[in-house]
Amino acid sequence: MKLPLSDHEYGEHGAVLPPQNHATHDGADIDLAVRTGIYRKLQEMRQFESRAYDLFMRQLVKGTSHLSLGMEAIAAGFGAAMRSDDYTFATYRGHAHTLARGVPMTPVMAELLGRSNGLMSGKGGSMHLTSVEHGMMGSYAIIGAHLTIANGAAWSAQYRGTGQVAVCFFGDGTTNIGAFHEALNYAAVYRLPVVFVCENNLYMEYTAIADITAVQHPAADRASAYGLGSQVIDGNDADAVYLAASAAIERARAGEGPSLVEALTYRHGGHSRADPGKYRPEHEVAAWKAYDPIPLYRARLVRLGVEEAELDLIDKEVAGAVDLATEEAIAGDLPSPESAFTDVWADGGSSWRN
Amino acid sequence: MAQLTYRDAVARGIAQEMRRDERVVLIGEDVAGAGGVFKTTVGLLAEFGPKRVIDTPISEQAILGAAMGAAMTGLRPVAEIMFSDFFAVCWDIVVNEIAKTRYMTDGQVVLPLVIKTGNGGGLRFGAQHSQSIENWAMAVPGLKVVTPSTPEDVVGLMAAAVRSDDPVMFFEHKGLYSSKGEVPDGDIVDSLGTAKIRRPGTDATILALGMMVPRALAAADQLAGRGISAEVIDVRSLVPLDTATILSSLSRTGRLFTVEENPRLLGWGAEIASIAAEEGFWDLDGPIQRITTPHIPLPSADSLEDLVMPSADSVATTVEKALQS
Numbered sequence: 001m002k003l004p005l006s007d008h009e010y011g012e013h014g015a016v017l018p019p020q021n022h023a024t025h026d027g028a029d030i031d032l033a034v035r036t037g038i039y040r041k042l043q044e045m046r047q048f049e050s051r052a053y054d055l056f057m058r059q060l061v062k063g064t065s066h067l068s069l070g071m072e073a074i075a076a077g078f079g080a081a082m083r084s085d086d087y088t089f090a091t092y093r094g095h096a097h098t099l100a101r102g103v104p105m106t107p108v109m110a111e112l113l114g115r116s117n118g119l120m121s122g123k124g125g126s127m128h129l130t131s132v133e134h135g136m137m138g139s140y141a142i143i144g145a146h147l148t149i150a151n152g153a154a155w156s157a158q159y160r161g162t163g164q165v166a167v168c169f170f171g172d173g174t175t176n177i178g179a180f181h182e183a184l185n186y187a188a189v190y191r192l193p194v195v196f197v198c199e200n201n202l203y204m205e206y207t208a209i210a211d212i213t214a215v216q217h218p219a220a221d222r223a224s225a226y227g228l229g230s231q232v233i234d235g236n237d238a239d240a241v242y243l244a245a246s247a248a249i250e251r252a253r254a255g256e257g258p259s260l261v262e263a264l265t266y267r268h269g270g271h272s273r274a275d276p277g278k279y280r281p282e283h284e285v286a287a288w289k290a291y292d293p294i295p296l297y298r299a300r301l302v303r304l305g306v307e308e309a310e311l312d313l314i315d316k317e318v319a320g321a322v323d324l325a326t327e328e329a330i331a332g333d334l335p336s337p338e339s340a341f342t343d344v345w346a347d348g349g350s351s352w353r354n
Numbered sequence: 355m356a357q358l359t360y361r362d363a364v365a366r367g368i369a370q371e372m373r374r375d376e377r378v379v380l381i382g383e384d385v386a387g388a389g390g391v392f393k394t395t396v397g398l399l400a401e402f403g404p405k406r407v408i409d410t411p412i413s414e415q416a417i418l419g420a421a422m423g424a425a426m427t428g429l430r431p432v433a434e435i436m437f438s439d440f441f442a443v444c445w446d447i448v449v450n451e452i453a454k455t456r457y458m459t460d461g462q463v464v465l466p467l468v469i470k471t472g473n474g475g476g477l478r479f480g481a482q483h484s485q486s487i488e489n490w491a492m493a494v495p496g497l498k499v500v501t502p503s504t505p506e507d508v509v510g511l512m513a514a515a516v517r518s519d520d521p522v523m524f525f526e527h528k529g530l531y532s533s534k535g536e537v538p539d540g541d542i543v544d545s546l547g548t549a550k551i552r553r554p555g556t557d558a559t560i561l562a563l564g565m566m567v568p569r570a571l572a573a574a575d576q577l578a579g580r581g582i583s584a585e586v587i588d589v590r591s592l593v594p595l596d597t598a599t600i601l602s603s604l605s606r607t608g609r610l611f612t613v614e615e616n617p618r619l620l621g622w623g624a625e626i627a628s629i630a631a632e633e634g635f636w637d638l639d640g641p642i643q644r645i646t647t648p649h650i651p652l653p654s655a656d657s658l659e660d661l662v663m664p665s666a667d668s669v670a671t672t673v674e675k676a677l678q679s
Binding site: 087106120137139145149154155156158160166179185186189342345346348354 | 381410424425431451459461464594596598629
């Protein structure tokens with residue numbers, strides 16, 4: 001019997017390193033307008049979450065929060081490939097996915113701060129960001145559950161004949177829970193218009209996924225068991241993500257059924273704000289930080305002829321928007337005490353007896 | 355007016371709603387081709403076709419997740435969990451997702467769905483296929499919980515559940531599937547959150563649910579022969595709870611008994627006893643008494659199962675003794 005951690009010490013596993021070539025997708029057939037849109041989203045996600053981290057340190061954001069710093073290319077690439085009425089299902093690490101659907105920053109920031117102008121008036125918090133009007137159908141904090149729920153939205157779209165597609169994001173750790181396997185089989189059996197996206201950042205919480213998973217690619221290597229193709233993509237290159245997303249979404253929209261995409265990426269920080277991430281080999285962290293999706297994408301746009309000044313302007317506009325969202329969130333009222341008792345039921349209230 | 359079995363009433367209730375509203379769909383293990391392992395969905399595939407009546411894999415999380423995702427995007431699904439014991443493998447979807455999402459999203463997400471299930475003992479199925487778990491559901495904010503005891507109520511409460519914009523846990527009692535009752539012709543729509551007085555009486559109030567209702571009624575018959583007039587209330591709905599009917603009955607009879615199939619600790623009657631103690635205390639002429647299955651898993655052997663579940667005899671004896679003391 002080979003036990004985990006029997007052939008290496010905790011935190012001293014072999015490093016998984018990013019690709020070296022930053023120009024692989026320079027020549028991809030993607031409109032420059034789409035690409036500058038992706039760049040803006042990348043900046044929004046990065047600057048928004050950096051601010052959220054600061055506010056956490058100032059104890060304005062309470063509880064916990066799970067940042068996707070370093071992983072933004074997946075949310076931005078998919079966001080750009082989705083139709084406005086498609087459905088997003090995200091995890092508790094869902095800030096970027098929420099912004100990707102066009103949800104304004106102020107209500108998202110205010111939700112993190114527990115204010116009445118929050119996206120859910122302070123009743124959901126960082127881990128449950130939802131904006132139905134933007135197709136952001138929720139952020140789910142129990143591993144695996146939302147894959148099954150995304151199936152339901154896809155089934156509904158199929159039943160109603162709307163052509164909508166559900167896109168469901170989850171982490172590498174999710175691939176070892178039963179709901180993942182139930183959901184993949186279910187989606188395949190009914191050819192549901194759903195795209196499953198594994199954001200493989202190499203670590204569950206504090207344990208390397210490779211140390212406790214029977215196969216190398218935790219999602220892609222399981223796909224064939226459900227008749228799905230095995231796709232591993234560079235999750236730090238927004239163009240690679242956009243191409244894979246467009247293909248999978250198109251396939252789903254055309255009635256050809258589900259897809260599973262495993263996107264390799266890395267989180268710059270720990271699992272949650274309580275975690276300094278010390279279980280990762282230092283040179284691995286350094287290599288991935290050097291393969292940061294945002295400088296990577298900016299350099300590409302410059303190579304493709306976009307003026308630095310245009311990109312600087314985007315950066316500055318986003319910084320202004322983050323500042324404004326921060327101000328508006330901090331200025332927001334605390335939720336009214338009565339609001340704790342609303343919307344348990346469809347009648348708006350919480351009464352369980354007469 | 356027709357004589358209908360409880361199991362046929364389930365199918366009739368669902369069919370009534372499926373005819374009315376094409377957003378209503380049915381999923382579950384063996385519900386389509388086989389008509390359900392308890393034959394509660396016979397004829398639905400033939401009438402409504404495979405797009406609306408769908409057999410699923412043995413994947414309870416996938417079933418309930420699909421129902422939830424569909425409900426939040428415009429359908430009104432009815433999902434079956436074959437035996438209520440199986441909720442233990444998909445309780446996450448029920449408790450963490452379905453029950454809480456409306457609240458967490460500040461009302462953005464609406465979840466009009468029904469989860470129907472075969473609940474309860476008396477069929478010698480042993481500890482993993484006999485549980486009464488409606489009290490688990492009662493403990494979770496955000497779930498409506500109903501348990502019909504007659505074929506007419508099955509039809510009417512199913513219709514009310516399907517039309518509700520809240521998630522409803524619909525507990526069918528397996529021990530009642532073959533029971534028969536009169537069901538009026540035409541559409542029947544009942545209302546959630548209402549108890550029914552099945553037998554009026556003046557000396558004691560007996561509350562019962564599901565298969566305990568006919569047993570409580572049989573006990574009341576016995577008690578009548580011994581000069582005790584017992585009022586039997588079919589609680590029907592645990593959430594919302596019709597405390598008005600219960601407390602009003604208590605004010606007239608002065609004594610309160612509950613007949614619960616669940617194991618002792620934290621059965622639904624405990625909550626009602628607590629409410630009665632707080633709000634009906636001055637109406638009470640004696641202690642509230644709960645008649646429950648002991649706090650044990652249900653045994654399989656018929657002699658043992660009969661011994662431990664509340665019976666007409668044990669209910670009658672308990673009530674009679676209490677009133678004599």
